[in-house]
Amino acid sequence: MELLDKLAILADAAKYDASCASSATDRRDSLKGGIGSTEGSGICHAYAPDGRCISLLKILLTNACMYDCLYCINRRSSNVQRARFTAQEVVELTLGFYRRNCIEGLFLSSGIIRTPDYTMEQVVEVARSLREDHGFRGYIHLKTIPDADPALMALAGRYADRLSINVELPSQEGLDAFAPEKDLPGIRRSMARLRLRIEEGREKGAPRFAPAGQSTQMIVGADASTDRQILGASTNLYSSYGLKRVYYSAFSPIPHASSALPPRAAPLLREHRLYQADWLLRFYGFAEEEITTGDDDNLALDMDPKLAWALAHRAAFPVDVNTAPRETLLRVPGMGVKSVGRLLVARRHRRLRLDDLARLRLSLPKVSPFVVTADHRPRFVDSPRLATALPRQLSLFA
Amino acid sequence: MPGVVLAHEVDWEGFRAAARALALGGIPPDSVVWSVRAIDDLFGSEAPPVSGEGAFRLPRALVSLAETVIQASDPQRFALLYGLVWRAFQGDRHLLEQITDPLVDRANRLAQAVRRDTHKMRAFVRFRVVNDGGEARHIAWFEPSHFIVEANASFFVRRFAGMTWSILTPYRSAHWDGAELAFTPGASRGDVPDDDRLAEYWRVYFSAIFNPARLKIGAMTSEMPRKYWKNLPEAAAIPELIAKAASRTEAMEQQTALSAPRPVLRRARAPAALPNSDLARARAEAVQCRRCPLWGPATQTVFGEGPADAAIMLVGEQPGDHEDLAGRAFVGPAGQLLDRALKEAGLDRAALYVTNAVKHFKFAPRGKRRIHVRPETGEIEACRFWLEIERAHVAPAVTIMLGATAGQAVLGRTVAVQKDRGVPLPLASGWGVLTVHPAFLLRLPDQEARAREYELFLRDLTAARTLAEAATRPISPS
Numbered sequence: 001m002e003l004l005d006k007l008a009i010l011a012d013a014a015k016y017d018a019s020c021a022s023s024a025t026d027r028r029d030s031l032k033g034g035i036g037s038t039e040g041s042g043i044c045h046a047y048a049p050d051g052r053c054i055s056l057l058k059i060l061l062t063n064a065c066m067y068d069c070l071y072c073i074n075r076r077s078s079n080v081q082r083a084r085f086t087a088q089e090v091v092e093l094t095l096g097f098y099r100r101n102c103i104e105g106l107f108l109s110s111g112i113i114r115t116p117d118y119t120m121e122q123v124v125e126v127a128r129s130l131r132e133d134h135g136f137r138g139y140i141h142l143k144t145i146p147d148a149d150p151a152l153m154a155l156a157g158r159y160a161d162r163l164s165i166n167v168e169l170p171s172q173e174g175l176d177a178f179a180p181e182k183d184l185p186g187i188r189r190s191m192a193r194l195r196l197r198i199e200e201g202r203e204k205g206a207p208r209f210a211p212a213g214q215s216t217q218m219i220v221g222a223d224a225s226t227d228r229q230i231l232g233a234s235t236n237l238y239s240s241y242g243l244k245r246v247y248y249s250a251f252s253p254i255p256h257a258s259s260a261l262p263p264r265a266a267p268l269l270r271e272h273r274l275y276q277a278d279w280l281l282r283f284y285g286f287a288e289e290e291i292t293t294g295d296d297d298n299l300a301l302d303m304d305p306k307l308a309w310a311l312a313h314r315a316a317f318p319v320d321v322n323t324a325p326r327e328t329l330l331r332v333p334g335m336g337v338k339s340v341g342r343l344l345v346a347r348r349h350r351r352l353r354l355d356d357l358a359r360l361r362l363s364l365p366k367v368s369p370f371v372v373t374a375d376h377r378p379r380f381v382d383s384p385r386l387a388t389a390l391p392r393q394l395s396l397f398a
Numbered sequence: 399m400p401g402v403v404l405a406h407e408v409d410w411e412g413f414r415a416a417a418r419a420l421a422l423g424g425i426p427p428d429s430v431v432w433s434v435r436a437i438d439d440l441f442g443s444e445a446p447p448v449s450g451e452g453a454f455r456l457p458r459a460l461v462s463l464a465e466t467v468i469q470a471s472d473p474q475r476f477a478l479l480y481g482l483v484w485r486a487f488q489g490d491r492h493l494l495e496q497i498t499d500p501l502v503d504r505a506n507r508l509a510q511a512v513r514r515d516t517h518k519m520r521a522f523v524r525f526r527v528v529n530d531g532g533e534a535r536h537i538a539w540f541e542p543s544h545f546i547v548e549a550n551a552s553f554f555v556r557r558f559a560g561m562t563w564s565i566l567t568p569y570r571s572a573h574w575d576g577a578e579l580a581f582t583p584g585a586s587r588g589d590v591p592d593d594d595r596l597a598e599y600w601r602v603y604f605s606a607i608f609n610p611a612r613l614k615i616g617a618m619t620s621e622m623p624r625k626y627w628k629n630l631p632e633a634a635a636i637p638e639l640i641a642k643a644a645s646r647t648e649a650m651e652q653q654t655a656l657s658a659p660r661p662v663l664r665r666a667r668a669p670a671a672l673p674n675s676d677l678a679r680a681r682a683e684a685v686q687c688r689r690c691p692l693w694g695p696a697t698q699t700v701f702g703e704g705p706a707d708a709a710i711m712l713v714g715e716q717p718g719d720h721e722d723l724a725g726r727a728f729v730g731p732a733g734q735l736l737d738r739a740l741k742e743a744g745l746d747r748a749a750l751y752v753t754n755a756v757k758h759f760k761f762a763p764r765g766k767r768r769i770h771v772r773p774e775t776g777e778i779e780a781c782r783f784w785l786e787i788e789r790a791h792v793a794p795a796v797t798i799m800l801g802a803t804a805g806q807a808v809l810g811r812t813v814a815v816q817k818d819r820g821v822p823l824p825l826a827s828g829w830g831v832l833t834v835h836p837a838f839l840l841r842l843p844d845q846e847a848r849a850r851e852y853e854l855f856l857r858d859l860t861a862a863r864t865l866a867e868a869a870t871r872p873i874s875p876s
């Protein structure tokens with residue numbers, strides 16, 4: 001098979017993984033040899049028409065797999081065409097694209113062939129060759145296989161910036177129905193071991209171990225899991241294993257799928273709401289119970305979760321932007337972490353008025369019903385009427 | 399009206415010298431006309447038109463903002479910057495903190511535009527490789543919106559220091575020969591050779607990584623505006639990808655509906671060969687325990703460890719964060735303190751059987767941490783099942799109970815640690831000694847209290863050791 005055909009098959013097989021980050025690793029450059037650099041924030045070198053950033057060469061080493069995860073195009077029972085790269089081919093493609101400034105590095109995963117250890121060995125060999133034979137200083141993300149040999153994990157952590165293990169579904173019941181070979185406790189034990197090693201690696205003089213930490217992915221809308229279950233799982237995973245990110249990936253149809261799966265894609269808006277909720281949990285001081293306490297176990301699709309919270313807690317508003325503490329300002333719909341930071345600086349020097357908020361790049365129609373400024377106090381409008389009056393994002397395509 | 403002619407579009411040195419002279423000379427911003435020399439001159443910068451004496455220092459934040467803003471294509475930027483310099487020089491302190499001040503706001507917007515353009519250049523420059531007498535040269539064509547090439551070139555040096563490359567743009571070109579960075583005047587698109595072979599590979603990759611069921615054109619164009627497309631080899635594939643997305647998705651959905659259901663296999667978890675000792679079997683079975691809800695959020699069951707014929711059993715409360723991750727009892731900070739104390743009390747941890755009253759970590763998630771939560775009586779009761787198996791098999795002469803939960807689990811009643819600590823308590827089998835949990839010592843904020851409590855803790859452990867030594871002599875208690 002031609003290399004070009006393999007590339008088409010093994011990139012297609014990798015596209016259901018939402019992870020793309022190339023950030024948060026240590027700073028490196030090639031001034032003293034080798035090739036490549038990493039400088040804090042990663043770079044998105046292109047965007048596909050699905051709006052996803054292309055930062056890394058995201059491919060599978062092979063799409064042959066012994067496992068039979070129903071939602072996966074590479075599962076044993078799928079009749080997709082199979083291909084396999086040699087380690088050398090992946091190394092050359094990575095370096096070739098990198099030299100042309102198409103990518104920040106490589107995200108390599110693989111279907112499971114022969115044994116988990118054998119597969120992991122092949123994946124690690126690519127990373128080893130890039131780092132040791134070619135002095136590659138760019139970003140490497142390796143998908144790891146739960147319960148692989150600890151010696152292989154140590155090597156993976158030495159070469160990679162980030163490691164990940166996908167939980168895919170939030171509960172073992174979900175996995176039993178859709179990914180019968182996957183074992184959630186085993187996945188969690190692996191994440192626990194990774195966390196311990198990553199933390200050891202941060203100590204002075206310790207051998208390098210995945211400085212950009214670990215991440216995971218959950219598929220949304222393939223099984224019946226509710227948003228509450230999904231966010232509960234995320235909260236647990238963030239706190240237990242110090243994950244850098246949980247990615248949510250709306251289930252999307254795959255060729256020759258099993259009829260146990262939903263026939264259509266899950267709404268991308270649901271995925272988007274989960275990301276918003278995830279952000280509220282991590283950066284805005286919201287607790288999981290606050291976001292998902294309604295009668296509904298799922299997030300509202302017609303408004304973002306912060307607005308939904310604000311409409312359900314009208315007594316907490318209006319908030320005076322000239323006196324409210326940071327935590328309170330972060331709960332105002334339409335205010336982000338950055339704009340709150342800027343607002344706090346700006347208000348040291350003047351009493352803020354509405355036009356100051358506009359200069360802080362806040363959207364007045366969104367923010368003004370919830371805030372008091374030197375020249376503005378909102379009239380009380382009941383929540384249902386306010387909800388219909390507010391500008392809202394109903395579609396991702398707008 | 400004084401006029402300042404700068405040598406080129408990003409003549410920071412010239413601007414700085416002129417601004418200094420003007421400010422010291424007391425010349426206000428609205429009476430200065432700024433321009434850039436018509437014939438772009440990379441090297442010479444004109445002597446400042448006015449001169450004055452005195453101290454001239456700009457706040458560091460202003461310098462760094464100005465170095466960014468000067469790269470903006472807006473011809474008004476010099477006047478804007480001098481306006482800020484003037485105000486800072488006049489003693490307007492915290493100038494840049496006044497984010498909503500119109501002048502500061504304008505400067506911030508320009509800086510933001512420059513930063514975005516800088517980022518896009520790092521993202522969208524695409525090198526082609528040409529073979530120059532056997533040596534590979536990398537050449538790119540890029541059309542920036544601002545004057546960013548000079549400041550941005552060092553990024554490409556850090557990344558591609560081992561390559562020979564040139565980035566050509568309409569106003570300026572940057573060249574790296576592997577050792578030195580050089581700038582030449584602008585070039586034209588025709589100076590860059592055609593795509594090389596790998597451009598085709600990149601297009602194939604770009605097409606394959608696109609998921610047609612997730613078409614979101616707006617999200618793509620907001621980050622990769624069309625103006626960049628003509629210089630991106632992969633962009634040529636976009637129109638067809640968009641045109642066929644709907645039919646490809648529909649085809650997949652059709653296939654989905656047609657294919658037959660697959661019988662769902664139960665996960666075949668081969669039961670590991672059952673260990674022959676009862677204690678080892680209990681340990682293996684406890685992995686799957688669901689006797690109370692604590693297993694759900696935790697990582698794993700943390701069972702006791704140590705010789706099955708240990709004379710002393712140590713019972714703690716429950717595994718902590720570290721123990722839950724490692725799957726072993728007393729390996730975190732409290733475990734380290736315990737190890738130290740055991741050694742000082744003359745006890746060898748390896749000779750003890752170490753376990754917990756409750757085998758799963760109970761916690762409340764807080765961001766990236768987990769906060770320990772005390773187990774409730776129901777949970778302690780449920781988990782006594784395992785503790786009793788351990789106690790029955792190890793049958794220790796002495797059981798050291800660390801803290802109230804351990805005391806409650808072993809004695810079957812609530813205990814007051816401070817009241818009953820350190821004295822031999824008769825148990826159904828052997829003796830018990832109650833003391834504090836080492837985590838209690840770690841939580842004491844005050845050094846002195848901690849030292850005092852540590853001594854008491856040592857005293858209790860030593861009492862337990864003495865008791866065990868007495869008990870393991872031929873005459874047994876009770």
Ligand code: SF4
Nearest residue numbers: 065067069072075111
């Ligand atoms: S293990 Fe499951 S998800 Fe991973 S490649 Fe194989 S079938 Fe797909």
Ligand code: SF4
Nearest residue numbers: 687689690757758781
């Ligand atoms: S805490 Fe004890 S009783 Fe509860 S599930 Fe865990 S092992 Fe079982």
